[in-house]
Amino acid sequence: MLSNEHFYIILGCIAFVGVILFILTGFIRVKKGFVAVIEKMGLYTGTYQSGFHYFPPLTSRRVGLYKLGEVKRLVEVDRFKSFFLTYEIMNFKDFHYKGHDLDSLVKLAYKDNPLDLESSLERTCPLLSVRFIKIEVNEK
Numbered sequence: 001m002l003s004n005e006h007f008y009i010i011l012g013c014i015a016f017v018g019v020i021l022f023i024l025t026g027f028i029r030v031k032k033g034f035v036a037v038i039e040k041m042g043l044y045t046g047t048y049q050s051g052f053h054y055f056p057p058l059t060s061r062r063v064g065l066y067k068l069g070e071v072k073r074l075v076e077v078d079r080f081k082s083f084f085l086t087y088e089i090m091n092f093k094d095f096h097y098k099g100h101d102l103d104s105l106v107k108l109a110y111k112d113n114p115l116d117l118e119s120s121l122e123r124t125c126p127l128l129s130v131r132f133i134k135i136e137v138n139e140k
Contacts, residue, residue, distance in 0.1 A: 026057045030065070037064035037096045047092045064096040070133060075103050077110040082138040083117065091129035098128050 030036045032050040039045055040060040055061070066089055076082040083106065089095045099105075105128070109120040118135050125132060 022057055026055050026060070028053055028055065028062055033068050035066050035068055035092050036062045037066070037092055039063050044093060044097070064092070064100070066092050066095065066100075073102070074138060075106045077107050081110075084134075084136040084138055085132065086134040086136075087125075087130050087132045089129060090131055094129040100128070102128075102130070 028036065029052050030048055030050045034050060036048045036053075037044070038048060038053075038055060038060060040055070045060065070086055070088055072084060072086045074082055074084055085102070085106065087102075105124060106117070106121065109124060110117050113120040118132070121132055121135070
């Protein structure tokens with residue numbers, strides 16, 4: 001049977017391990033070629049490049065992770081038509097907070113002007129801090 005001293009020692013060890021694990025949850029790793037958007041208590045703190053970073057748990061968190069340089073993705077505008085978009089994010093903060101849903105933006109631009117998607121996107125995308133490099137029709 002355990003004595004009171006042993007009980008408190010075991011309880012203290014468990015609490016100590018718990019505190020260490022809690023502190024270690026504040027470390028994040030941003031992979032090479034990516035940028036992380038960080039918030040502290042719901043407010044923008046900054047964008048961080050690749051590497052290890054520490055943020056106090058429960059107050060700071062990573063809310064976005066975006067690729068540096070050119071990004072290529074497929075966007076379907078309807079059942080029969082889709083596009084390969086090659087773009088670059090110019091300002092990660094603006095891109096994250098002004099609505100980073102490019103699929104919806106491309107669908108709206110296509111409905112607005114289905115014959116000239118590129119010019120329609122060029123009018124709206126500077127607001128999101130995105131620069132389109134190439135737009136290709138995906139042949140199904």
